[in-house]
Amino acid sequence: MSQTTIGVIGGGQLARMMYAPATKLGIELHLLAEGPDVGAARIFKHVTVGDYTDQATVRAFAADCQIITFDHEHVPTWILRDLVHDGKLVRPGPGALQHAQDKLLMRRRLTDSLDAPAPKWRACADADELAAFGAEIGFPIIAKASRGGYDGHGVWKLDSPSDTGIPFAEALAESAGEKVEIIGEEFIDFVRELSVIVVRSPSGQAVAYPVSETIQREGVCRETITPAPGLSEDQATQITKLGLDIADELQVTGVLAVELMQRADGSVVVNELAMRPHNTGHWTIDGAHTSQFENHLRAVLDLPLGDPRMRDRWCVMVNVLGGTNEDLPSELLHCFARDPRLRVEFYGKQIRPGRKVGHVNCYGDDLDQVRARAKHAAHYLMGDIRKG
Ligand SMILES: Nc1ncnc2c1ncn2[C@@H]1O[C@H](COP(=O)(O)OP(=O)(O)OP(=O)(O)O)[C@@H](O)[C@H]1O
Ligand SMILES: [Mg+2]
Incomplete structure (x- = not known):
């Protein structure tokens, strides 16, 4: 039996599909699951049910694991930084993972450090700034919530300046009042x-x-x-x-x-x-x-x-x-x-x-x-x- 235990945070199908290769390699995987019935919790032997946004829960879960990895990107960065501080190997680390959590941070970093090809984009503080961005590059434009999107939630196609209030109102409603940054993006007419x-x-x-x-x-x-x-x-x-x-x-x-x-x-x-x-x-x-x-x-x-x-x-x-x-x-x-x-x-x-x-x-x-x-x-x- 391996001395190494990997803790996987998130109990969806991605964690579930890690289980077979881990078994073959003789590696123990522990799971922090959102509920007892999620896909991975049905097959993992070691399952903790708890809230991945609660620091005490994550810390207690991590205590038995040498390495922490993920089924999703939603664990708050500060909790992961504290885990690293505690001496845990967090892979990917919070410094990398935040670019998958926050689309604005990702756009900034890839543009500044790599000049990676991107749609024209701009961080917009309110509907007027988004409308100005659209006027400059031409409608339609795409608006995105910097955080919390999945399966197309948090992405809006806006056809005219009168639509630019929508992303701010909807993002605010979805984030339970917490301020979410909005990015304006050029609409890419992709094939x-x-x-x-x-x-x-x-x-x-x-x-x-x-x-x-x-x-x-x-x-x-x-x-x-x-x-x-x-x-x-x-x-x-x-x-x-x-x-x-x-x-x-x-x-x-x-x-x-x-x-x-x-x-x-x-x-x-x-x-x-x-x-x-x-x-x-x-x-x-x-x-x-x-x-x-x-x-x-x-x-x-x-x-x-x-x-x-x-x-x-x-x-x-x-x-x-x-x-x-x-x-x-x-x-x-x-x-x-x-x-x-x-x-x-x-x-x-x-x-x-x-x-x-x-x-x-x-x-x-x-x-x-x-x-x-x-x-x-x-x-x-x-x-x-x-x-x-
Ligand atoms: N600038 C753009 N121009 C045109 N279409 C776009 C643009 N950005 C995103 N889209 C479309 O919207 C879809 C969802 O966008 P994105 O992948 O950013 O959102 P998401 O909700 O985080 O998705 P996921 O489910 O992959 O996490 C993309 O797959 C693409 O089809
Ligand atoms: Mg996507």
Whole structure:
């Protein structure tokens, strides 16, 4: 049995998917979960249920762990700084993680230190400043809450100066009265969204997975295609280098996902960063030699990182969203009978319409076939395809 215990804060599917590689490596994972029934709490052996915004709770949880890592970015930075002060290894550390927590900080840092490609942006204190920004660059514009956004919440498309009060009012309402900074951003008329996943260890080794095309609907990731079709070698190299440069600049430990938007002329801009295994990296479980979850753990443990290359030419992931099927495993007979190479993962979450409850992965030589297989399986599992 390993002497090292890693504490994972947050009990969603990302923590849950760390469990299998941790088991294989003989590493003990402890969980700080939001509730007893969340996806990861159903499978971890050591579970503490508690509030990750409460310092005493986090400290007590961390007492038995040598290393702390995350399923989400929402633990307050000051609590993490105190943990570091207590001598805990927090990976990624608060100095890096705050760039995934705060979009304004991220924009400032990537612009100032790396001159990374970004939409035109400005921190705006009120509706008038946002309107002035829009007048300067032209409407529509995007407004974003610097903190607390997820699945498209906290992102607004504004068509005219009369809309510029909306983000301030809504952000204030969502944050229970706490002041949230608003960023004005140029509206990027992108042709598609991309993602690059890189993993960096404390000693500085880093690996990058092939760039993925990601398809979002209503703010939720629905599908990824890897490698992103039609991406030139130069573009792929440029995006990969950007991901590695950001990981190095911010001294990230573990997975860094860089979400990008690509314009019709092929150019890309950074949308946002995540520092934990990412939905756009779930294809790696079946489609790469080493999954993002294993590489995240290896990085957190400062072990040499595993090969990020693909096992096959194409890999498509499609998310399974909650639909009319209550009992997902009962639908596997059809899916597996039809496609022996289909890979399925369920997150152990309660089915609610539109909620991510699992994903499927398919890989192979022919992209059209791989996509069709993955979509059929996901739609069948969601109950979108009538039986009979
Ligand atoms: N400047 C922009 N121009 C056009 N579209 C944008 C812009 N910024 C964001 N978007 C769109 O809004 C989506 C959500 O934005 P973003 O990723 O910043 O929000 P989020 O709620 O934090 O998302 P996530 O669920 O990934 O955490 C993006 O995936 C993209 O489709
Ligand atoms: Mg996003």
